[in-house]
Amino acid sequence: MTQTQGSLPIYQQITELLIRDIAAGRLIDGERLPPERDMADEMGIAVGTLRKALAELQNRGMLERVQGSGNYIRAVSDPKSLYAMFRLELIAGGGLPTAEVLSVDRVVKDPGLPGFGLSPEGHRIRRLRRLSGQITAVEEIWLDGSYAETIAREDLSESLYLYYRTRLGLRIVRAEDQVGLGAVPDWAPAAFTLEAGTPVPLITRISWAQDGARAETSWTWFDHRVARYVARLK
């Protein structure tokens, strides 16, 4: 984890990563984070840098820090904060973000994906994301086939992040947001091709690492028109 030209400072990247994990349900309320030194070591950053990110989360009320005990996730109740998490603005009222698993399949990797992992196959997880009950995004996650033989749909119901860590020994170490048409992969469904004057979809790319190896594995689209694509999926 380094700060390259034009990118956000490391501590802000960490902050956004954790916020995204909270909003997405990969970090659940009450969950205790690993010790700061462990987290920092795994992320390859200094403890002070991590602490700066954690302090920011505490300011936002998403994290409770207890000396001598640990750092505990505190889910946010204020809907406005959730909107800020997603960088999405909805006109409708409050409501917690939800993630409904649409499908979990072990399939041959789509050739349009960037290369990742060792297996020619991968687990394709499709999730429907709602905010205030309204469909805001569909999320497609690819997990390399070598990590697990099979993945049960029930395993993912509660906390995807927790599943990664406890069952697979994976820990998400970095996440990037990219906005723009160029970042949309070729295999994006036609419904997502942009028209002039329409909002640019927000694309979230999440990467994880184990034993130093890294792979891009997940994209998330946020678009008001995503419902059309979902209708076809179901």
Place this chain on the structure above:
Amino acid sequence: MTQTQGSLPIYQQITELLIRDIAAGRLIDGERLPPERDMADEMGIAVGTLRKALAELQNRGMLERVQGSGNYIRAVSDPKSLYAMFRLELIAGGGLPTAEVLSVDRVVKDPGLPGFGLSPEGHRIRRLRRLSGQITAVEEIWLDGSYAETIAREDLSESLYLYYRTRLGLRIVRAEDQVGLGAVPDWAPAAFTLEAGTPVPLITRISWAQDGARAETSWTWFDHRVARYVARLK
């Protein structure tokens, strides 16, 4: 400046010191602070410690920090923040704190004062403090006579702190709050003697240093009944 047993962390002491300076008008809106390294050196603390205090002020909206330029005081408009500064609660609505100079005299030091400075005389500055137009405190400041021959009333009108620094080369380096009867000096006016069940006055003691010498020089009383004393002064 060290952290002793039971006292607040250094960075919190700095934060409160600066807040008090802002609230009291010793630091005025738009004023630029000295460079961080200079401030830290004068205070005898590390830059990082100072920066933590400045960051807290920025969070509260009292300070604007501009990379490559400097740190600028931003007066607070939110009345609630002002009340927090004074640790005083008023029932009435908002309003900026003001400091009206009642008198500036060079007189023989009151024997009830703790020893400070070299001169047998001192400048006695009395200021009337208002919050939301309501009289909330009277402030009596003693400045050792050796620092200046005479002090003009006009000099103090704008920013006492600025006057100290630019004209006298003094810089406030520490401030303590003490609550309790024992800390009230003997020369406190009769109106301030406590009665059972009445609120305890808040006493602010400010010290400054030059060339390593220190002197206690200022007390401030906050009490609803201060108006009676003021009436006699005028």
Place this chain on the structure above:
DNA sequence: AGGAATTTGTGCGTATGTATC
């Protein structure tokens, strides 16, 4: 206009204190 100097921002590493388990 442009380069040097100034000033804050970021990141790292370390040591020690303090609360919790």
Place this chain on the structure above:
DNA sequence: AGATACATACGCACAAATTCC
């Protein structure tokens, strides 16, 4: 009482933005 984990504080190096000459 010992181990664990967060809190505080220090100092250094370099980056980035601003300001000054």
